Structures are given as structure tokens and as C-alpha cells.
Amino acid sequence: MHGNLGNIVILMAVAVITVWLFKRINLPPILAYLFCGILAGPDLLALFEHPEDMQNFAELGIVFLLFSLGLEFSLPKMLAMRHLVFGVGLAQMVLTTLVFMGIALLLGFDGKASLVIGSIIALSSTAIVIKQTSDLGILNTTRAQIAVSILLLQDLAVVPLLILVPLLAADSEQSLGIAILLAFLKGLLVVGILLSVGKWILPKVFREVASTRTDELFVLTTILVALMAAGLAFSFGLSMALGAFLAGMMLGESKYKYQLEADIRPFRDILMGLFFITIGMRLVPHNLPDQIHWALLGLVVIVLLKVVLIRISAEIFKLGKQDAWAAGLKLCQMGEFGFVLAALAVDHAILNSEQGSLLLTIGVMSMAITPWLVDKSPQIAKAISPEVTPNVKGLEQISVQDHQLTDHVLIFGFGRVGQSVSRLLKIEAIPYMVVDADPIRVQESQNAGEPVYFGDVKQKDILRTVGIERAKLVLITFDQHEKAISVIHLIKSLYPDLPVVVRTRKDYRMEELLAAGASQVVPEILEGSLMLVTQVLQLSGVPMSRILKRVRKERKGHYANMHGFFPGETTELDYVEQDKLKFMHAVILTEDAYAVGKSLLQLNLQQWKVNVKGLRRDNLELAEPDENMVLVVGDVIVIAAKPHKVERAERFLLEGD
Incomplete structure (x- = not known):
């Protein structure tokens, strides 16, 4: 019994290690399980005398x-x-x-x-x-x-x-x-x-x-x-x-x-x-x-x-x-x-x-x-098979009218976001041209008379064909982060002064897009929250001029006050998100806490890129606490940072190491 239990523990340990290793080298977990079975099989570790059981x-x-x-x-x-x-x-x-x-x-x-x-x-x-x-x-x-x-x-x-x-x-x-x-x-x-x-x-x-x-x-x-x-x-x-x-x-x-x-x-x-x-145990390595x-x-x-x-x-x-x-x-x-x-x-x-x-x-x-x-x-x-996609007009078949466009908006990606933007541009009589990589969508759009063409925007020839040198703005709407970054790099290498606006669902990837050269990044979740706040403030009686000022300030500051959230039991994050998103966490200073008697300036949490989002003392909340304020027992410090930095900062505040 104890021997079988030990073998099961070994098998689980081998499975954990192999799945982790295969995941790190971008191989599917199924291969890891098969490899684990080979290791545990009768020719190698021989963990089970009768694996068929x-x-x-x-x-x-x-x-x-x-x-x-x-x-x-x-x-x-x-x-x-x-x-x-x-x-x-x-x-x-x-x-x-x-x-x-x-x-x-x-x-x-x-x-x-x-x-x-x-x-x-x-x-x-x-x-x-x-x-x-x-x-x-x-x-x-x-x-x-x-x-x-x-x-x-x-x-x-x-x-x-x-x-x-x-x-x-x-x-x-x-x-x-x-x-x-x-x-x-x-x-x-x-x-x-x-x-x-x-x-x-x-x-x-x-x-x-x-x-x-x-x-x-x-x-x-x-x-x-x-x-x-x-x-x-x-x-x-x-x-x-x-x-x-x-x-x-x-x-x-x-x-x-x-x-x-x-x-x-x-x-x-x-x-x-x-x-x-x-x-995997059935494989015979010998x-x-x-x-x-x-x-x-x-x-x-x-x-x-x-x-x-x-x-x-x-x-x-x-x-x-x-x-x-x-x-x-x-x-x-x-x-x-x-x-x-x-x-x-x-x-x-x-x-x-x-x-x-x-x-x-x-x-x-x-x-x-x-x-x-x-x-x-x-x-x-x-x-x-280097043929042109059938029934879909590629950029080599661009119309004379579209070929002569100037001061137009280029839309890369014609999903729901791209189509919504194009309708409003049409109402305002602003010329635009679209490039999309989905042949069915391109065909449907062309049948409806839309200036949509089939192509891959990661190619220089495609960008030149749609008149990027005459465009006044590029809008990237597809939700493929790596592709968006490569397209931004390509555009900036050709025309550094051309504004590039990027839509993304992943707000934690904003900084990467901005660093790549995007003029503005519009994160869907944060923009949706901003619009919701606008409605709430208006219904709460806040003057519209003040609301618009607040909205402009948030956008100009890249939504600084909207980053970070308190995780819960139902929060599901993958490895990429955990490395990019900011968690918020409330740290309560106990009597023996290292931070008691010290100021925020002395603690210097910024050294770990940890932001203090607020401080609560005796049921009073300070959204922007003074750095020279001396912390006392019972203070609650709200910090925001990446998950591993949050843990490091909490340990420092409480234990000093």
C-alpha cells in the first residue's frame, strides 16, 4: 500500500515537471503526459508492476x-x-x-x-x-x-x-x-x-x-x-x-x-x-x-x-x-x-x-x-499554390477611385469594431479604406460596396498599395497583439509621423503597444468602464463639463487611475496576464509591523514599482496620502503592482525584509 502511494506521488511529481517543461517550450500538454508515461513505464522507472490495472x-x-x-x-x-x-x-x-x-x-x-x-x-x-x-x-x-x-x-x-x-x-x-x-x-x-x-x-x-x-x-x-x-x-x-x-x-x-x-x-x-x-506506458523504448x-x-x-x-x-x-x-x-x-x-x-x-x-x-x-x-x-x-484568392478582390484590383484617395483613414481589420468605425466615418463623409485577411468577410463587404480589400498588412507592398503615404491616420482593430506590434513597427519604420490608433481588449498590454510606437491605445474594458462612469456621474448630478474634464484627464494619463483591481476567488488569469496586470491589495499594519513609525517616503515602495493607491486611518480614506505622513498601528495601505511585487511589498511592510 505504502509502496503504491509512493509511486503515485512520484508519478504526479513527474507529470507536474514534464507538463511545466513542455509548456515552457510551447508543446501541448498531451505530449507531456505521453512522455511522462514513457518515463513511468516498465522499461524506465517501472513505477507500476501492472500498468494495465x-x-x-x-x-x-x-x-x-x-x-x-x-x-x-x-x-x-x-x-x-x-x-x-x-x-x-x-x-x-x-x-x-x-x-x-x-x-x-x-x-x-x-x-x-x-x-x-x-x-x-x-x-x-x-x-x-x-x-x-x-x-x-x-x-x-x-x-x-x-x-x-x-x-x-x-x-x-x-x-x-x-x-x-x-x-x-x-x-x-x-x-x-x-x-x-x-x-x-x-x-x-x-x-x-x-x-x-x-x-x-x-x-x-x-x-x-x-x-x-x-x-x-x-x-x-x-x-x-x-x-x-x-x-x-x-x-x-x-x-x-x-x-x-x-x-x-x-x-x-x-x-x-x-x-x-x-x-x-x-x-x-x-x-x-x-x-x-x-x-505512454505502452510505448516500448527499447x-x-x-x-x-x-x-x-x-x-x-x-x-x-x-x-x-x-x-x-x-x-x-x-x-x-x-x-x-x-x-x-x-x-x-x-x-x-x-x-x-x-x-x-x-x-x-x-x-x-x-x-x-x-x-x-x-x-x-x-x-x-x-x-x-x-x-x-x-x-x-x-x-x-501562389494564386489569388478566388472571388475576392485583392489589392492588385484596387479601384481607381480608392487608388486616388488622400487624407483618408486606413482601417486594418474589418470585424465588428472596424465596421462600426467605418459607418460613423461614412456619416461624417471621411474617406477610408480597409484591409482584412478574412476572404469571406472581404467578399461580403465588397458585395455591399464597401472599400474593403484582401491582404496581409504586415507586408510593405500592401501598405504602399493602400496609399499609406497619403493617409492621415491608421486604425488597427484586430485583436492579435503580436501582429499589431509588428504592424506598428513596420508603419513607424516607413512613416514615423503617421498617427496610429490601436484597439485592444487587453489593457495590460497598453504599455507594449505605446512603446512600439502607437499614438493612442484604446483598451475596450477601460473605455467601457469610463463610459459607464460617465453615465453614473451624470445621473448623480455631476456637471457634464466636469465629467468631460475627468474623462479627458484619464485618457491623457493612459487610464492611470483605472489600472489595478482586487483579485477574488473567481478571478481567472493566464501566465501572460499575471505577468502584466496590476493587483490591488490592502495591507493592515499590526503592532509589530516594520512600517509602523515610518513615512511612505522612508519606505520607498517605488523601488519595486509598487504604487500606493490610498490609505485608510480611523475610517478616514486618503486617496493621495502625503509621503511624509508617519504610519501608525491600524493604518490600511492600499497598494497596486504586479502579483509577485505585491507579495514582496507586503512582506516588506510587515517584516522589513
């Missing part, structure tokens, strides 16, 4: 993952994207499976193993691709929509594949058709039961649970529903994942969808991590020297063929060449569900452990190069 518990991660996928399954969304999902997605799945099945047959595998291998390779990594495209801010581009549609079809195909693999292990070939028919009938029965329960019983259950306003009860009920649905499917001889998927799907249209997803996410992520650790050349060859073949097959699938449905190549580059890796199917195939003796290990090795290697491929896919696609 962890498999049943770890499979709950797949159950919760499929439950979450079911919550995201939206019938209206599927109908809207049906041509891409059931067109390009289905074509990719069928073509890739058949091609790699054929290759496996040529290599000497039997029919069942070949079908499984083809299915495994046909799948791509939903987790990595969606995360990477979301982080890069390109989810709404055509190439990303094609990729998402294919991923959606693949995710749907996973459910029948999880049913099919155990059936393929049947001893009698004649029983396969009957087994599939029985599984189909059982599936219909399970679907009928779950949908009936979901329509007539679960809404009442969750309504009653929600009325108790007990978070723990809601979480327990969510887990119970997912596990009961999985157990029902399992009792009929079907995949637990299928039951969980159906449970999620029937709750996906309910008003509790987002709460359910939030409740299940911590369990899903932890158990998925454990699942991929168990997958086979690598004999397999590495086959793994590298397989990696090259799989990546190249999947890119070409996705390009062919897109060509069948007349999609743009560049978008098709870019989507193929995003999806050329093997997916996390491929690991699931490979493990299942090994368990049912369809593949041996060496073959499964080789597939897992290729999958890990393909996932490792995916972030780079997603990032560089537009440039590679353009190099492969």
Missing part, C-alpha cells in the same frame, strides 16, 4: 471527454456546416482510411488490422489544432473552418470506430456482420432510452438540483449522469464513450450546458492526463533503435499523404487551393483518439505491441511538429 480508471477520461464533445454537438451548427462536415470531412475520412488501408495490405497486414490502421491514421488531433488556431486568432478564417469541419466529422466517426474495433476481434468472420447488426440495434435502443430520459426526466432533475443552489450537488449530479449513461451503454455491450457522448448531446441544448461543461472540465482534464500517461527509421519514414509518408488527400477532398467540393493546402497542413498529424484506437486494437490482439508502439511513436512525433505547421501553414500554402 490503471487503464479502467483512466478510461473515465475518455468518458468525460466524449461527454464534453456531446455538449458541444449542436444540430443547428451541423446543418449550417453540413456541406463542409459531411462533404469535405466525410471525403477526407473515407479517402484517407482507404489509402492507408491499401498501404497496410501491401505491407502484409490482414484486412482487419489494415482497416484499423487506416482509421487510426485518418484521425487528427482536435485538441491541439483547435487550441493552436484559437491562440493564433485564426478560427474564423476559411482554412480554419475547413479544418474544424473535418475535425467535427472525425470526432463523430470516433464513436462507431470505438464500437467497431472490438467487433473486428471476433473469431468468426461470418459473425462480424451479425455482430454489427446487433450492435446497431442495441445502439438504437440505447439512443432511444437516453433521448427519452434526456427529454422527460433530466430537465426536471437538473431544475430541482439547480434550485437547491448547491454547487457540490450539481457537480455530483453531472458526474452521475455521465457515468450512468456510460454504464448503460456498457451493459448493452457497447462503448462507454458512446453512452457518454449521447448523454452530453441530449443535455447540449439545455440551459445548463455551460455549467455542465465547467463542472466536468477539471475531472476530464485530470483523467485525460492519466489516460495519456497509461498510453524497440526505438530498431523502429526509429520506420517511424521517421512513416511520419514523412503520413504527413505528406494526409496533406494531399485533404487537398483532393477539398478539390472535389471546389474549395480554394490555398485554403485546402493550409487545412491539410493543420490536420496532417495523428490524433489523440488514434492512440485510443491503437490501444484498443492491441488489447484485442488486432495489432501486436510492437506495431501499436510504432503507431504511437509516429503519432507523438507528428503531434510534436503540429504547432509549427499550424503557425506556418498560410505561408507554406501560398508557396505551394
